[in-house]
Amino acid sequence: MYYLVAVLPDRIQAEAAYSALEKEGLPMNQVAILGRGYKSADEYGLIDPNEEARKQAKFMSYWLVPFGFFGGFIFNVISGLDTFPWAGALGNHLIGGLLGAIAGGMGSVLAGGGVGLIVGGGDALPYRNRLNAGKYLVVVNGAETLTLSATKILRPFNPENLQGYADTKSQVY
The missing domain is CATH 3.30.70 (Alpha-Beta Plaits)
Structure with a gap:
């Protein structure tokens, strides 16, 4: 086509x-x-580039958030960090996993949404702007x-x- x-x-x-x-x-x-x-x-x-960026960020979060949790958890296990003594060993590992999941979510917004805003719409945005200009x-x-x-x-x-x-x-x- x-x-x-x-x-x-x-x-x-x-x-x-x-x-x-x-x-x-x-x-x-x-x-x-x-x-x-x-x-x-x-x-x-x-295509509305903002809508496309939201879809891409949501799609990326499906694998980046669990990957971040797993990565944060494993990093904490391997490094043996005792950042929060009140949480104990398992608690520190889970907090590391939670922080990794947060980092994965931020990565999905940055990589999925940012890239979607830059390349997702192609020429659709200039055409939308021209339509808005009459x-x-x-x-x-x-x-x-x-x-x-x-x-x-x-x-x-x-x-x-x-x-x-x-x-x-x-x-x-």
């Missing part, structure tokens, strides 16, 4: 571009306008030949940005 995204400054140009695509015979179920009065970014499925997106999705045809049709409208993407998760046959 391929995507072509054209950023147009106003509704009139977006509708003119949509009409030009329709006039050339492109399947209109594969063309969408995003912006005020049309589909929103969420309705179309543009601009319009014309999106064409389908086979590569369809997006190439749409590129030729949309170029005369002088879009602010005309970008093609290949979705590697799905195949078109």
Whole structure:
């Protein structure tokens, strides 16, 4: 599946571009306008990077927190630290494990959430920002030949940005 995204400054140009695509015979179920009065970014499925970061952090915590507990527990056993004399040997090992689990949770937020914020959204965030600024997106999705045809049709409208993407998760046959 391929995507072509054209950023147009106003509704009139977006509708003119949509009409030009329709006039050339492109399947209109594969063309969408995003912006005020049309589909929103969420309705179309543009990824919210913050939501993606939360999901990634939660996923990472499933293995980092237990790993941190185990690591903290074993470290305390091996090193023989007696940080809290009132807790006894087993209590110190469990506190070490608890501190390791906390460190694992912090690592999942930093690695999962931080990386998700930086790379999780890809170009979705700039497109969301343009929609928030009152601009319009014309999106064409389908086979590569369809997006190439749409590129030729949309170029005369002088879009602010005309970008093609290949979705590697799905195949078109």
